[in-house]
Amino acid sequence: MPHSSIGTGLRPGGPPAVKQPATHASGRIIASYGRRGVLDPGDGTKRRYVLKGRRLKAVCGDLVEWTEQKDSPDALVTAVSERSNALERPDSSGKPELIAANLTRLLVMLAPAPEPDYFMADRYLCSAELMGATGLVIWNKTDIGPDIPEQVATYEGLGYDVLAMSCKLNEGLSQLENILVDGINMLAGQSGVGKSSLINALVADADAAIGELSEASGEGRHTTTASYMHELKAGGQLIDSPGVREFAPVIRDxxxxxxxxxxxxxxxxxxxxxxxxxxxxxxxxxxxxxxxxxxxxxxxxxxxxxxxxxxxxxxxxx
Ligand SMILES: Nc1nc2c(ncn2[C@@H]2O[C@H](COP(=O)(O)OP(=O)(O)OP(=O)(O)O)[C@@H](O)[C@H]2O)c(=O)[nH]1
Ligand SMILES: [Mg+2]
Ligand SMILES: [Zn+2]
CATH class of the missing domain: 1.10.40.50 (Probable gtpase engc; domain 3)
Structure with missing residues (x-):
């Protein structure tokens, strides 16, 4: 290979040389909306991505392979690794819709206000059981309702960890941090219980991450509209998700x-x-x-x- 061709972009007699795309690299999906989202390549950066092909589906927690694209700064996700588990719910026509993957724990947050929807908590815990993730209950806002209600204590009796805390007073958070250090955790619960407040307390730059997300998806900032996986200060990952009233496990039997x-x-x-x-x-x-x-x-x-x-x-x- 003649030395002179390097750096000219031209090879004698051949087509113009293109910058060789990096061979497939791996990454973790930290946000997804439709065919696009954000991934963590594991080098301290974040990359926007687009999925290759109609058949691929990726959600928060997924491990993927990706390559550079010639004509776009966005990473091209070419494959999704086999999932150890998946959180799904029925979509409007009853078909399973993926929400998150590879979860170690599913945290269900309840609070004195809004009035607890225990049926929803039970449905999330049911999903956790069925998918093989550890279910956990968080009783937030102890500053306005310090006593754990009997219905919440019931979960303790069943062997679930129940943690009482107040995001407002910054109480009970370090105990939770210690539990979450390993693995991927997902935070679920009704709108307004304090999921994003907890994320803000446990994540170094949550606002920046959420800002990026809303910029990329064109959504507003306050009520959470899409899932986002945050890196916790103390270690571990925590997925914030929008409060969805209609969540249900996908069960066909x-x-x-x-x-x-x-x-x-x-x-x-x-x-x-x-x-x-x-x-x-x-x-x-x-x-x-x-x-x-x-x-x-x-x-x-x-x-x-x-x-x-x-x-x-x-x-x-x-
Ligand atoms: N008193 C009290 N208020 C809290 C506490 N934690 C959160 N809040 C308040 O509860 C409201 C809702 O909090 P968010 O963190 O936005 O709730 P969310 O669960 O993320 O809600 P969605 O994104 O809509 O699902 C806000 O006004 C918070 O300031 C707490 O420990 N005590
Ligand atoms: Mg929120
Ligand atoms: Zn029976």
Whole structure:
């Protein structure tokens, strides 16, 4: 190869040399909206990306491969690695829609205000069980409601970690930081419970990151409109997500709902019928435990509501 051709952009007799794209590099998706988003290449920078091809789907937490593009500064995502788990919800037509992937923990935040929607909390915890992520409950705003309500204490009784804190008073945050240090954590909960406030407290430059995101997506700044994965000061990642009222786990089989309610799943093998749904069957261990006060009536109501919505979804399919 003649030395003189280097740097001229021309090879004698051949087509113009193009800057050789970097071979495939890996990265982690930290924000996604449609075909575009932001990824972390792992070198302390952030890159905007676009997905290659119609079939690829990427969400927060996904590990991807990407290359440089000739005609754009944006990275081109060419492949998404196999996910260890995925958080999904049904879209408006009932089809599963991916929300986040590769989660270590799913944190459900509740507060004295807005009034807690325990059914929503149960649905998130059900998803955590089914996808194999650790479910955790956060009781925020202890400055306005210091006592953990009985319904929240119920989660503790089931073996979930329950953490009380106040973002406003900066109380209880370091305990949470210590739990989140390893892995990818996702924060879920009703609009207004304080998810973004917690992110602001635990992340060094959350505002900057959110600013970047709204710039790239054209959305406003305050109520969270898209998921964003933040790097925590103390280590670990935390995904902030918009408060969605209609969140539900994607379940296509009523028999599977009980696997998301650990106290119900545990009792199932003591029922008379192996396929007992714990609704109207005789000699049901779950109903017996309910009568003895060993299973919370509210949790059981959540279980029934979820069974009903799965049944409705299945009817829609036909
Ligand atoms: N009193 C009190 N208010 C809080 C606390 N944490 C957050 N807030 C307030 O609650 C309101 C909502 O907080 P956000 O952090 O925006 O709530 P969010 O969960 O991100 O809401 P969405 O983005 O809409 O889902 C704000 O006015 C916060 O200042 C707290 O510990 N105590
Ligand atoms: Mg928010
Ligand atoms: Zn039963």
């Amino acid at each position: 009523v028999q599977k709902v009980q696997a998301g309610f650990r106290e119900i799943g545990r009792l199932a093998n003591q029922c008379k019928f192996h396929n007992c749904q714990h609704l109207r069957e005789p000699d049901c261990a779950v109903k017996a435990a309910l009568e003895q006060g060993k299973v919370s009536l509210r949790r059981y109501e959540s279980y029934k509501r979820l069974c009903n919505s799965v049944t409705m979804l299945l009817k829609q399919d036909h």
